[in-house]
Amino acid sequence: MIDNRQKRIGRKTYEHMPRQDRLRTESNHQIGAVNDMTTTIEHPVASDLVTQPAISVDQLTKRYGDRNVVDTLSFSIPRGVVTGFLGPNGSGKTTTIRMIFGLIHATSGTALVDGRPFATLPDPAGQAGILIDGAGAHPKRSAHNHLRIIAAERSVASARVDEVLDIVGLAGDAQRRVGPYSLGMRQRLDLATALLAEPQLLVLDEPANGLDPAGILWLRTFLRSFAAMGGSVFVSSHQLAELSLLADEIVVINHGRLVTHTGVGQLISAGHIQVRTAQVDDLTSALKQAGASVQPVSNDRIEVREIPIEQVGSIAAAVGAVLYELTPSANTLEEAFLELTNTKGEKS
């Protein structure tokens, strides 16, 4: 697919297009083509920064009164990947993001962007774009004027305003005041704001809020292509199914502390094996002896973890258990998340 695109717009032209134009071209295509782009497009990050994580958080703590909202949190976000940021409501995600960008001060610990505190970067707004709850636009200004102001603040050419409005699909509404915008349109405007200075890092807090299914698909495609072209994405979302399609890695926090930082594949593959048999007791004993973790589900059904499915079958044969069902069941990201944060049944 990438070859076809290159043929259409000419390979040389394509390689010399501004990065965001290439992104715009890409975001109109499906995800399948996007991964190929890493091999054809030059990595845009300066060579001295390639070894640095995009974001590095070390022992970060924020205390309000007696309560640690973020508690000695440490993790690193690598370049060129989409990293999901998960946690129940009130787990400290937004506070962490705000601390990374100096919007609130950490009680202790450090948060670095490209190896330096955000405030000390030579061009902070050019290195990262954020979409964060609480940031907004004056309702009496048009989207175009809102972006013109931010472009001026960031020393970005005003022509770029029209480009980002086009990228996020707001070009037709650019001259309208922001006040009556729908939630989805505001999200698109915030995303346009984040993209304005062509940053290498996007940090998005609940970016899919208010987007319709087409908008969510567009966002997913866009972020995948952004990462495929060397950009780093750190995205917090409660739409776990969406995140499982989008993210390469997941950072899970709860009560302000790190629960896990792992690949999405690892997280959702750590599932269980559903076994249905009439000889539940015999099979359970044999499986436990083999080191499996066994959880009874009903009179004739158990869930088995920590041994492979082939071994379960062999053990069942060895004890003469007749199997009515032997099914591998991968965790969904939602199940893994609920299990990790112990929030099954809680409102999140």
Add this chain to the structure above:
Amino acid sequence: MKASLKAEWLKLLTTRTFYGLTVSAAVLTAFIGLGLVAQEPPPWHLTTEQFGALGGTNAIILGLFCLIVGLRSFTEEYRYGTIVHTAFADPDHTRTGLAKAVVCAGGAAALSAVSVMLTGLALYAMTLFSGGSFEATGVIAPALGLVVGGMLWAVIGVGLGAIIRQPVPTMITGLLWVLVIENVAAPFIGPIARYLPSQTAQVIARGLGESSDVSLAAGVMVAWAAALLMIGWTTLRRRDLM
């Protein structure tokens, strides 16, 4: 700094509020001027002394409008969350604070100039039709005083807005300060009262450059503006933004 200045100008000029404030201030000061002059029977003869008195009265009215121009520059940003974008480009807040002060001072100068011109034209027309006289040279000193005072009020507003942040409490504080607190405090603090911002603004507007009192008043008002701006900047840096 140039980028911040451009952004702040755009912020000031891309909503209707600044234009509304300018028109309101101009109409109000013109009516006040006409009303004060019309207390005497025609024909009206406007002298340097009368322009000075008129400048002193309008110093408070224009000062309030200019104060509001300054107050809004930070409070509106907090109200609508645009402060995040502003801080993102300038995490140190230094350029932002200075740019807001410069732009609000410029906006206040424009607002004051429009008011002074409209009031001057209205008074000129009034005296002309009444068969009176208009001592044009007497307008210059109070006009300059009103513009300079307005600029300093705007900078005071920027500092106050950065300290209090919330639009309504900031506005109430600003109005209470100018209209109530200074007047209530004046009898208790004796000669020190002349160093309060409203008092100094009135002295400046009676005739800039005419006496050492005016220079002293201007200096004191600059000190007020600088102090509030500095406190506002320090507060911005120390507090969490959200």
